[in-house]
Amino acid sequence: xxxxxxxxxxxxxxxxxxxxxxxxxxxxxxxxxxxxxxxxxxxxxxxxxxxxxxxxxxxxxxxxxxxxxxxxxxxxxxxxxxxxxxxxxxxxxxxxxxxxxxxxxxxxxxxxxxxxxxxxxxxxxxxxxxxxxxxxxxxxxxxxxxxxxxxxxxxxxxxxxxxxxxxxx
Numbered sequence: 001x002x003x004x005x006x007x008x009x010x011x012x013x014x015x016x017x018x019x020x021x022x023x024x025x026x027x028x029x030x031x032x033x034x035x036x037x038x039x040x041x042x043x044x045x046x047x048x049x050x051x052x053x054x055x056x057x058x059x060x061x062x063x064x065x066x067x068x069x070x071x072x073x074x075x076x077x078x079x080x081x082x083x084x085x086x087x088x089x090x091x092x093x094x095x096x097x098x099x100x101x102x103x104x105x106x107x108x109x110x111x112x113x114x115x116x117x118x119x120x121x122x123x124x125x126x127x128x129x130x131x132x133x134x135x136x137x138x139x140x141x142x143x144x145x146x147x148x149x150x151x152x153x154x155x156x157x158x159x160x161x162x163x164x165x166x167x168x169x
Contacts, residue, residue: 011052012048012049012052015048015060016045019060019061019064020041020045022061022065022132022134022142023041023044023045023064023065023068024037024038024041025127025128025131025132026065026068026069026124026128026142027040027041027044027068027071027072029123029124029127029128029131030069030072030120030121030123030124031072032116036075040068040071040072040075041068043067043071044064044067044068044071045064047067047071048060048063048064048067061141061142062141062142062143062144065142065143065144066144069143072120107165110164110165111161111165113164114160114161114164114165115161117160117164118156118157118160118161121153122153122156122157122160123157125139125143125150125153125154125157126153126154126157126158128142129150129154136150136151136154
């Protein structure tokens with residue numbers, strides 16, 4: 001279906017500014033690799049530019065997420081991804097004891113390992129909710145899934161993380 005109206009640089013720039021960070025984060029949550037993330041994000045917006053006359057304004061965001069998901073899975077169909085999320089837990093704690101810092105580092109390693117073991121889609125959905133603060137409805141709309149499916153992925157992620165990270169933390 002061809003969209004009538006002007007789809008020029010201004011339209012593209014506004015879509016880019018509004019959605020770039022969400023698309024980039026989504027790909028990063030899937031891959032855990034910033035190099036791949038940047039390359040695939042560029043590819044997503046290149047496809048958008050090429051298809052700009054065929055994209056409905058009201059579905060542009062979910063279209064971007066669909067392109068991102070497809071590009072990622074095409075790129076990594078057979079590869080196992082090692083996640084290297086930047087740690088939000090281990091930051092400068094100048095007045096903390098060495099024992100506390102060691103426990104914090106251990107916890108962070110366990111958490112990172114547990115996150116890496118999650119299925120890609122579940123990990124991405126979980127991080128979209130927890131880091132990007134997206135609601136279940138927003139995630140469902142972006143990924144073209146039901147809210148119930150999002151709830152199941154979040155529940156699965158939480159159950160997995162609880163089982164992999166010791167109760168002592």
